[in-house]
Amino acid sequence: MHKFLIRSFVSSLVLLFTLTVAAVAKDVKAAFVYIGPTGDHGWTYQHDVGRKAVEAAGFKTTYVEGVPESADAERVLRQLANSGHDVIFTTSFGYMNPTNKVAKEFPNVKFEHATGYKREHPNVSTYAARFYEGRTILGTIAGTMTKSNVIGYVASFPIPEVIRGINSFTLAAQKVNPNIKTKIVWAFTWYDPGKEAEAAKALIDQGADVIAQHTDSTAIVQMAEKAGVYAFGQASDMDKFAPKAVLTSVENNWGPYYVDRVKAVANGTWSQKDTWHGIGDGMVVISDLDSQMPADLRSKVKKLQADLASGKVHSFTGPIYDQKGNLMVAEGKTADDGMLAGMMTYVKGVEGDIPK
Amino acid sequence: MIIDINFIGLIIASIMASAVPLILASCGELITERSGVLNLGVEGMMIIGAISGFALMTVTGSLIIAIFGAMLAGVLISTIFAFLTQTLITNHVATGLALTIFGIGISAMIGKNFVGIPGKEFPVLFEGLKDTIPLFGPILFGHSIVFYFAFALPFITSYFLKKTKIGLIVRAVGDSPESASNQGINVKLVRYASILYGGAMSGLAGAYLSMIYTPQWIENMTGGRGWIALALVVFSTWNPIKILIGAMIFGGLTIIQFHMQAIGVRIPVQFLTALPYIVTIIVLVVISRDSRKIRLSTPSSLGKSFHKDN
Numbered sequence: 282m283h284k285f286l287i288r289s290f291v292s293s294l295v296l297l298f299t300l301t302v303a304a305v306a307k308d309v310k311a312a313f314v315y316i317g318p319t320g321d322h323g324w325t326y327q328h329d330v331g332r333k334a335v336e337a338a339g340f341k342t343t344y345v346e347g348v349p350e351s352a353d354a355e356r357v358l359r360q361l362a363n364s365g366h367d368v369i370f371t372t373s374f375g376y377m378n379p380t381n382k383v384a385k386e387f388p389n390v391k392f393e394h395a396t397g398y399k400r401e402h403p404n405v406s407t408y409a410a411r412f413y414e415g416r417t418i419l420g421t422i423a424g425t426m427t428k429s430n431v432i433g434y435v436a437s438f439p440i441p442e443v444i445r446g447i448n449s450f451t452l453a454a455q456k457v458n459p460n461i462k463t464k465i466v467w468a469f470t471w472y473d474p475g476k477e478a479e480a481a482k483a484l485i486d487q488g489a490d491v492i493a494q495h496t497d498s499t500a501i502v503q504m505a506e507k508a509g510v511y512a513f514g515q516a517s518d519m520d521k522f523a524p525k526a527v528l529t530s531v532e533n534n535w536g537p538y539y540v541d542r543v544k545a546v547a548n549g550t551w552s553q554k555d556t557w558h559g560i561g562d563g564m565v566v567i568s569d570l571d572s573q574m575p576a577d578l579r580s581k582v583k584k585l586q587a588d589l590a591s592g593k594v595h596s597f598t599g600p601i602y603d604q605k606g607n608l609m610v611a612e613g614k615t616a617d618d619g620m621l622a623g624m625m626t627y628v629k630g631v632e633g634d635i636p637k
Numbered sequence: 638m639i640i641d642i643n644f645i646g647l648i649i650a651s652i653m654a655s656a657v658p659l660i661l662a663s664c665g666e667l668i669t670e671r672s673g674v675l676n677l678g679v680e681g682m683m684i685i686g687a688i689s690g691f692a693l694m695t696v697t698g699s700l701i702i703a704i705f706g707a708m709l710a711g712v713l714i715s716t717i718f719a720f721l722t723q724t725l726i727t728n729h730v731a732t733g734l735a736l737t738i739f740g741i742g743i744s745a746m747i748g749k750n751f752v753g754i755p756g757k758e759f760p761v762l763f764e765g766l767k768d769t770i771p772l773f774g775p776i777l778f779g780h781s782i783v784f785y786f787a788f789a790l791p792f793i794t795s796y797f798l799k800k801t802k803i804g805l806i807v808r809a810v811g812d813s814p815e816s817a818s819n820q821g822i823n824v825k826l827v828r829y830a831s832i833l834y835g836g837a838m839s840g841l842a843g844a845y846l847s848m849i850y851t852p853q854w855i856e857n858m859t860g861g862r863g864w865i866a867l868a869l870v871v872f873s874t875w876n877p878i879k880i881l882i883g884a885m886i887f888g889g890l891t892i893i894q895f896h897m898q899a900i901g902v903r904i905p906v907q908f909l910t911a912l913p914y915i916v917t918i919i920v921l922v923v924i925s926r927d928s929r930k931i932r933l934s935t936p937s938s939l940g941k942s943f944h945k946d947n
Contacts, residue, residue: 318856320745320752433899466898469910473860474851476891479655483895486647498858499755500851522755522853633898636906 309547311335311539312366313344314357316373321472323497323516324533328372328395330517331535338540340547350375358383362390368546370539371395374440381405391551393542396442398622403553408538411559412442413449413621414589415531416493417596418567418582419513420453422528423491424461425578426511433484433492434465435477435501439636441624443495448628449596450493455630463631464489474500485510502527518568528574529582532566557618561590597621602629646775648896653776654850655888656881657787658683658842658859662866663873663880664790665838670870671798672831673811675940677733678718680863681740682836686711686843688744691854692751700759704783704844711840712833714740719832723825726942737863745856756852781849783841790838794877807831811936814943824943839863872920874934886920887913 313332317325368391371380377397384392384402396409423432451463466480478500485508492512494501499522505512506523514530545551558564570579588594597616601609603626610616690707718736721727763778798804809817810827818824873879894909
């Protein structure tokens with residue numbers, strides 16, 4: 282009887298302790314600041330999928346959507362930091378300065394800024410994904426699948442992220458098919474289904490039979506489906522929007538990183554980091570390959586995917602020349618992260634000029 | 638790039654398809670404005686139409702229910718506007734702006750569960766005839782019923798305003814509600830009806846976007862087209878046929894600039910992107926040089942509230 286009492290006492294203590302620890306750990310609150318609406322089915326939507334993963338891991342989360350990249354952002358950040366959030370994810374490039382500014386005022390709150398490079402205070406980390414690795418795969422597929430040798434590319438804004446994607450895509454396409462031409466149309470929007478569809482239609486009317494996109498909506502793959510040409514999904518798996526047109530999609534997968542970082546805050550192991558993850562770390566995910574692609578292409582792509590993941594293959598392996606024929610990356614070398622982060626010149630084979 | 642005749646046909650067909658929502662919403666707003674009511678809520682009514690059409694299509698699976706449901710949703714939301722401005726005599730501009738903000742907000746709320754669902758294919762007419770006539774084949778055939786309706790609408794609207802009794806009544810109410818009232822016309826009723834009609838057409842324009850043009854729902858998908866439709870009404874000096882021309886110019890410049898980019902014309906892209914807006918401003922300036930004409934065609938009591946007791 283005595284033993285039983287002691288046992289139950291000890292076990293209830295243990296239970297109580299576990300509960301308390303769990304409660305303390307789970308008490309961490311994470312906040313997310315979004316540039317667009319969570320209903321965009323693109324950039325913000327994918328970040329919100331990541332937030333839901335954090336929620337599923339047992340943490341409390343809040344989000345604020347449609348926050349302009351201006352003084353408004355600072356106000357929102359300050360409010361979130363003031364209202365008991367332990368870690369705040371700011372998910373757009375333009376939040377870089379507001380994030381650093383507010384981080385200085387709240388040294389006990391951790392800040393995680395997506396796609397930026399400024400870490401002015403020890404409580405600011407940055408993270409981004411190597412989407413260009415995904416575009417190497419898309420380029421390989423596009424170069425193989427095109428019959429007209431004209432590949433259309435709907436771009437958003439002339440920033441390094443987009444230029445890097447165009448270059449990586451074109452280099453890969455040329456490697457499998459030296460005759461291809463990449464035609465680029467700048468939509469000057471991330472997100473306007475009507476405009477994106479019109480841009481895609483213009484490219485298709487001009488002979489492009491594979492369309493790549495660096496804008497967010499599903500309008501482009503739907504237009505490709507209607508016109509009977511191939512396309513690739515952006516940010517999320519867009520196959521169900523255009524089952525015949527979509528050969529594969531490059532998915533943004535933020536969930537694992539978010540869960541990891543929030544857990545680190547909970548355990549007290551969070552420290553400043555600059556993360557740039559690609560296919561290897563699962564931040565960039567390639568969706569299922571469509572069965573319209575020949576079997577040998579599919580196995581080639583699978584191998585490329587594995588090689589990119591292991592680091593055996595790099596998207597920017599020399600020799601790479603710019604449009605004027607100047608050497609950018611020497612033979613046998615690969616572009617370093619500094620060069621990639623600031624890439625603002627087209628490689629040889631891309632048509633046209635970068636809008637200034 | 639060889640410019641063949643069918644290629645031109647394809648471009649014109651794309652331009653016409655992009656003009657459809659603008660024509661629908663503008664023709665609806667034109668009737669509203671002709672009755673003397675300025676409803677700045679077009680964008681809000683359009684987005685409500687877009688989500689209603691898409692949601693009904695997804696839930697019921699019926700395109701007909703979805704199209705008419707979207708128009709009904711436009712009518713319902715414009716009823717709020719009509720009640721506020723006509724019965725409670727609120728300011729048109731402020732109420733219209735509120736309607737837009739309300740529409741965008743509520744559509745996002747309803748739409749949360751409809752993001753990421755592909756739309757259904759909308760049937761097109763005369764698809765088989767597309768290749769039978771060069772140039773005109775792609776222009777005339779292979780479009781949805783809404784497309785044909787939109788291109789008939791300016792002519793119907795023009796006929797309605799000029800040749801029918803009800804059309805004359807609408808214009809009379811817009812030009813001088815006092816005189817119309819003295820003639821025994823129920824000004825409020827006419828204005829209510831004109832507002833609701835405008836709502837129905839905006840709802841249809843939104844449904845065209847979410848069900849036919851880019852069959853999907855995402856927040857804010859109208860992307861400011863409601864505002865362009867509003868501008869087109871002024872641009873047209875309240876003439877429905879000119880709405881047709883304005884909508885084609887506006888839609889056309891966007892599409893042509895994409896083609897110029899793809900061909901590789903060496904003009905700064907930013908300039909090309911701004912071109913539709915620049916041309917709109919130029920046309921507005923040219924039109925408003927003739928102030929007498931503007932005064933003649935503007936509904937005289939546009940945006941003014943009407944109290945019967947005055």
